[in-house]
Amino acid sequence: MRLIATAVAIACLTSTTAMATDYKAGPIEIVNPWSRATPKGASAAIGYMAIRNNGTAPDRLIGGSIEVAADFELHSMVMENGIAKMRELRDVEIKPGQTIDFKPGGSHVMFVNLKHPLIKGEHVKGTLVFQHAGTVQIEYNVEGIGAQSAPMEMERMQH
Numbered sequence: 001m002r003l004i005a006t007a008v009a010i011a012c013l014t015s016t017t018a019m020a021t022d023y024k025a026g027p028i029e030i031v032n033p034w035s036r037a038t039p040k041g042a043s044a045a046i047g048y049m050a051i052r053n054n055g056t057a058p059d060r061l062i063g064g065s066i067e068v069a070a071d072f073e074l075h076s077m078v079m080e081n082g083i084a085k086m087r088e089l090r091d092v093e094i095k096p097g098q099t100i101d102f103k104p105g106g107s108h109v110m111f112v113n114l115k116h117p118l119i120k121g122e123h124v125k126g127t128l129v130f131q132h133a134g135t136v137q138i139e140y141n142v143e144g145i146g147a148q149s150a151p152m153e154m155e156r157m158q159h
């Protein structure tokens with residue numbers, strides 16, 4: 001009986017780790033970065049995650065990089081006349097105790113000038129750069145093409 005219980009416990013641990021990956025850099029915690037598979041010919045992809053500041057001083061996300069694209073941008077989403085438009089952000093402040101959610105329909109990171117399409121199940125390496133916490137290596141899990149899809153036009157970005 002004891003053996004069985006141990007096996008179950010290990011199985012649970014492994015599946016939790018596989019589902020949500022967290023990264024830490026000092027007081028900054030990056031929770032579950034993910035992206036979406038892209039249709040053929042798409043020039044850009046989107047990345048999402050949550051960023052938590054467990055420290056006592058504010059920090060700022062100031063940039064990053066991604067191995068599958070030439071450029072990495074921080075974007076916000078605003079509604080104008082019922083149309084979702086993306087705006088490039090210079091940086092994103094994360095106050096002490098605050099969690100910033102980059103999620104469908106809201107702020108996100110953008111991989112611009114994709115070198116190849118993203119495929120579901122793939123893991124994409126990149127970095128996030130913080131003013132104080134520095135450069136953090138992360139990996140995005142690529143989900144299916146319709147995963148929590150947001151009403152936005154991906155072909156052309158409007159800045």
Ligand SMILES: [Cu+2]
Nearest residue numbers: 075086108110
């Ligand atoms: Cu965008």
